[in-house]
Amino acid sequence: MKREPELVFKVCETYIDLWHKHLPGKLEGFYLHGSIVLGAFEDHSSDLDFVAVTKNPLEEEELQIVKKIHKAIAASYPKPEMDGMYIVWEDFGRRDTFNNAPYPSYNEGQLSFEDRFNPVTWWLLKRKGISLLGPNNSELDIRVTEKDLVEYVLDNMDSYWGKRVEWLEKSKEKLSAFSTAEISGEIEWTVLGLLRQFYTLNEFDIVSKLGAGEYGLAQLPEEWHPIIREAIAIRSGNGEALFGSNEDRIDRLLEFAEYIIGSKKRGDLHEEFK
Incomplete structure (x- = not known):
């Protein structure tokens, strides 16, 4: 332990x-x-x-x-x-x-x-x-249930994360002028944050950011592994950049975010509490 x-x-x-x-x-x-x-x-x-x-x-x-x-x-x-x-x-x-x-x-x-x-x-x-x-x-009498947890995460993906991705899309040209460190921060926050939601909706539990990254590598298609590995490397403070430019990083970040949020809307995740 x-x-x-x-x-x-x-x-x-x-x-x-x-x-x-x-x-x-x-x-x-x-x-x-x-x-x-x-x-x-x-x-x-x-x-x-x-x-x-x-x-x-x-x-x-x-x-x-x-x-x-x-x-x-x-x-x-x-x-x-x-x-x-x-x-x-x-x-x-x-x-x-x-x-x-x-x-x-x-x-x-x-x-x-x-x-x-x-x-x-x-x-x-x-x-x-x-x-x-x-x-x-x-x-102590803590009355939280799996239903509470999942409903909260579903709402969070629609509200906070959905709006955040909309902002990223509208601000794409501005983002390209951000520093590499600023873009790295956005990749870490968004990729690992969304993967924590993905983990909860599939496993009905809570996981750390790095744990969510490892879960994403194990559960998602290989096409998403580079951006996930990038987020894990940023979070852990090591590793080399896996993309040729910041523009490529931004594009892949947006594609990944849309995929994760879209997977919830397509019904690819568990159905018990939707």
Whole structure:
């Protein structure tokens, strides 16, 4: 079994200590999900994904203290960046909207508010989550189902990924003027991101980006292997470019994205929950 990075637990220990100091008795649960539970955490690129449970909904004055706690954490540990939500026990593992919506969410150094749950979070917590404070996640009522997970991914492919591919197509000429590094970033994000959706729709589970890339190589026709290998090489930080020009890379990226999204529309994927 892969050992969890020591840095993660240093950050979490400091974070929980700051809560005990500045908001004693308020934090009752703290759970990790995301890359850390998928065995894919990288100290300098991964987020620290969390769900924090408070005794009751946070008031404005308490939110200001939470902001200061995160600011202190970021000053001591620039990486990994914390990314998570603050809820109460009655909303833990809910399948629909939260009773106490909107709830505070921390991402990219800012506190904002959300009003719906992400079943991917609950799926990972239910099966692989790490409990650092509060009851073990296996003892909690997490009501996510395969149907929730698949419906979320199908909607995500239609909304986020469909719109993103439309933007890429319309911006094709502009993309050719992007730097090689910028295009590499788009290839990694889009190819591996779509393959994670593809994996979930076929296997009813969650996988890391690199795991999704390997799955794509095993499941998809060889014609798509070069762009997948390119994305894997970018993600892992090694390997040579497999295409002659950035224009070729962009063309293949768009063809691949349309193929994966189109495969869902053609019904090539599992039918159980469509």
